[in-house]
Amino acid sequence: MNRIPRSMCTQHPDNARVPGWARDSIIQGDDEVHEAYLAYSLYGCHEVMWDFEGKDVDIYVVRKLLSRYPDFFRERVIGRDVYLTLRLPNPWAETAERKLFSQALELIPTAYDVAREFYGTDDINGVFQVILPLTSRAEELIFTYRYYEKVVSGKAFIELLPSVKVMDVLGSVKPSTIDVIPLIEDLNSMLSIDKIIIGYWKAVRPSYLRIFIARSDPAMNYGLVPAVLMAKIALSKALYLGKELGLGIYPIIGVGPTPFRGHLTPYNVDNVIREYPCVHTFTVQSAFRYDYPEGEVINAISKLNNRAPSNDCAIPDHDTLITIINKYVVNYQREIEGLASVINRVSNYVPRRRARKLHIGLFGYSRGFRGIVLPPRAITFVAALYSLGIPPEILGASVINELSEGEYATLRETYVNLVHDLNRAANYICHECVDLMARFSDVFGVDNEVINAVRRDIKALEDMGIKTGPRDYEGKKHELLAQLLINSLIEGKEEDTARYMVEMAQIRHAIG
Template sequence: MDHVPMSMCTQHPDNAQVPNWVRDSVIQGDDEVHEAYLAYSLYGCHEVMWDFEGKDVDIYVVRKLLSRYPEYFRNNVLGRDVYLTLRLPNPWVETAEKKLFSQALELVPTAYDVAREFYGDDNINGVFQVILPLTSRAEELIFTYKYYERVVAGKAFIELVPGVRVMDVLGSVRPNTIDVIPLIEDLNSMMSIDKIIIGYWKVVKPSYLRIFIARSDPAMNYGLIPAVLMAKVALSKALDLGRELGLEVYPIIGVGPTPFRGHLTPYNVDSVIREYPCVYTFTVQSAFRYDYPEGEVVNAISELNHRAPSSDCTVPDHGVLINIINKYVINYQREVEGLANVINRVSNYVPRRRARKLHIGLFGYSRGFRGVVLPRAITFVASLYSLGIPPEVLGVSTLEELSEEEYSALSEVYVNLRHDLTRAAKYVCHECLDLLTKYGHAFEINGETINEVKRDIKALEDMGIKTGPNDYEGRKHELLAQLLINSLIEGREEDTTKYMVEMALIRHAIG
């Protein structure tokens, strides 16, 4: 890499507003190619994530970008000045998408050929980095690296008929190798990120390593506070190991617009940078780009691009933080199990902003949740906000169980704790909880679950954090949440999506 990207525009479907260049309400096909161009040229993102995970994707993206926008890419060389990074499906987890793993990797040498033709330069690798989601073992990274090296690039040397190698007909396959970026998403993998890194390093010996820390799925699976603490521990371990090995480690973090998913908005950049000072690359998701004034978005991305990341993200005693996580997860997951039926019902009305395939989060794969299956993180968040139960609230009463040492460590490590909780608390709807209690049978939700949520809300109030609306927009959101619940009770489901969209516009994000 000639420089480490500071901003990565992604295709997360969390935008409430639909951009005016989209042909309908769903961004797909050629719209995503144009979107990638705008990410670079208009918004100033250093990098675009081209996502093969859980969605149909255009494999001709590089050819289309260079042929449709030649003037821009003549002056901004793909693979040198700006980057296109592929997110692969994980064949060990997403078994229905196994073959797409190889299809995605074949895009890399095709991109090289197109870039060589466009730039007239043999030394430009248009695409050379891939992200492996749900990474849990070093072997997955090694397999990905070697599959490309030996199968994708290595096939050039195979002699299919006597004296004729593949390269003699199809040409050489370059680049010879790729950079593999682990995307770490579950608790066990984050806590053992050092083992994943060192296992990969021993075999591949990379000159540098980018690691990708998830924030959305960990929050959905374990709760807001555990997600932040997990990220902090993982970052600390990775950077400490990098120094020990003499390996440059460049962290990426996947932050969305709501506090639950990372709280990166154009108006909250400084707070997020302060929370994760050692992160090099922040994801700039769809709501960030499309739900705020364009000028504010461009300025905020510029701020991300011009900061100086810290080299240190050390956190105090990991054991204390892990104790907090373990206590919190028990309460949070119990509450989510109790709310699962109503979450899944309401999720059917969340508007689609991307053409995504069926997907379930780690919650659905885990044996510990007695078969509970949840929607994707963005839809999960949207459903709870639309019910007047911000997901940030769930499990907060756990803070009352913490020892003085644990609470002190939490306050030191989670810098924006009160800031994030305060932002979310304004969307609490007390009347909605009363409605869900009254009509619990219709929503398959029991009274004890509602009481647990009320305990969480009381814990926020005991911290001095006001819950419920504090301005006109908040009061409007509260009223819409009540109308949404009543629309479901009365069978007026044609209104449900309308109310959900109106609430999302107020929040500047679907989820």
């Protein structure tokens, strides 16, 4: 790569407002091609993630970008100045989509041919990087690398007729190899990220490696605090190993707008950079771009692009952090089990912003967890809980009162923005909503045990000196709408529920 991107614009459907150029509230098709162009030309993103995971994708994106916006792309060469990176479906986890794995990889040589014709030279990179979600083993990365090398690119050398190879008819297949980026999403994989990296390194010997650390799904599966600590451990292990191997490691982190999903907004860039100083690439998701003033968005992305990442992400005592994670996860998952029924009910009213299919993950999705099934995506999950007046950031927080002094000190030293993030979420706590859910427990399918657990979480925040409940006009308006939503469910007037959800999302500047 000529440079490691500092910003990656993504297609996450977390925007509350619909951008003016979109032809429908659900962004799809040619609008996503135009969106990619705007990501580069207007917002200044170095990279766009073209997402095959869980959605229909335009495989002619490079042809359309170059033909529709030729002046821009003659000045900004794809694969040299700006990057288009494919997120594949994981064929081991998403079996219904596994044929798309090969379809996505076949886009790469086609994109190269189009770019070669456009730029008039063979000396181009085009599209050459792919992200493999839900990576849990080095073998998955090796398979992806070799599938492209031997099946997609290697087929050029197959002789189908006497003295007639595939390349004689279809031409050469370039690039001959690709960069594979592991997207690490579950606890065990983050804790063993060093094994994943070294297994891939031994087999492929890449000159550098980008790794992608998830924040949204880990938060949904394990809770806010474990998600942050897991990310820190994974970053620390990966960079330490890179130094041992003499391998350049360039981390990406998938951060959304709410504290639960990473808290990257145009107004919180400095705090997120301070939280993850060694990260080279931050995801700039849809809410970041479309739910804030355009000038503020452009300035914030420029700040991401112009920073100098640290080469070190060392953190204190991994064992203590793992102990905290394990304690937190037990409480958090127990509370989610108790709230699952109402989360699923309310998630039906979350507005859709992309045409997406089911996503396979750990906690719920299509496989379930301890017998429960949750909304298919973290964004929907977060939106449902915020709309009920129970921000997901607070769930499990009572564990903080159970930590030893040493554990609490390690937590505060590691999670730099802990109080800041919890304080932001606490503005959207609706005490009356919690009381109403307790009073009408039969309507919401929750019992007193889980309501009392939520109340203990709220008290834990107050013990930390955090005011719970609305502190400003936006918080008070959000609280009123949450109360109206709760009452619409009690009264059976659910036609109003979706409207209240949209209004609350616009106040938060994000769906979830």
